[in-house]
Amino acid sequence: MARILFLYHGVYGHTLKVSGVMRDELVRLGHTAEVRPLVDGPRDAATFDAIVIGASIRHGKHNPAVYAFIEEHRALLDAKPNAFFSISLVARKPRKNTPETNPYMQKFLALTTWRPQLLAVFGGVLDYQRYGPFDRHAIRFIMRLTGGPTDLHTNVEFTPWDEVRRFAGRIAALAEGRVPG
Ligand SMILES: Cc1cc2nc3c(=O)[nH]c(=O)nc-3n(C[C@H](O)[C@H](O)[C@H](O)COP(=O)(O)O)c2cc1C
Secondary structure (H helix, E strand, O other), X not given: OOEEEEEEEOOOOHHHHHHHHHHHHHHHOOOEEEXXXXXXXXXXXXXXXXXXXXXXXXXXXXXXXXXXXXXXXXHHHHOOOEEEEEEEOHHHOHHHOOOOOOHHHHHHHHHOOOOOOEEEEEEOEEEHHHOOHHHHXXXXXXXXXXXXXXXXXXXXXXXXXXXXXXXXHHHHHHHOOOOOO
């Protein structure tokens, strides 16, 4: 049985939700897992068998706090099985839904020298009514450019939950010292 720590950074709770689904899947597989905000810092992170960082995209970027955390705790990350996943609306698109084809994941890898052992990208949530006027219009503009929903009543989750659970299974394999499928 492995203990796995999820450290997430998000704004409206979806990265937390994705982390929670992975935690539940790991528990189902016989492991223990905890989900914590990245900003809580590592505390007892050294006592876990694997560390997973998850972060969402806001206005084209992962939050600088994510990069700062990785820089500061790089030795801790490198000492354990580790993984990173990124949540965005762009990742809903079939040609941008893999680490290799997703521009935000590629940018992430260009901005850090950390090379997580497992990577994933997942589509996030579009919920216009939750955003303030500026964000609503900015996101609607992006949706118009990328062929997404522009109806201001849209509230949709683009997250492929089966893939999220499959990724959790790969994390379990990594934490157990097996080769992830
Ligand atoms: C203010 C704002 C800006 C966003 N900017 C982008 C963006 O530039 N590209 C993108 O693909 N998704 C963008 N998104 C979509 C988020 O990544 C998506 O809603 C995700 O589910 C948010 O997860 P969170 O609730 O954990 O922050 C944006 C969302 C918000 C609210």
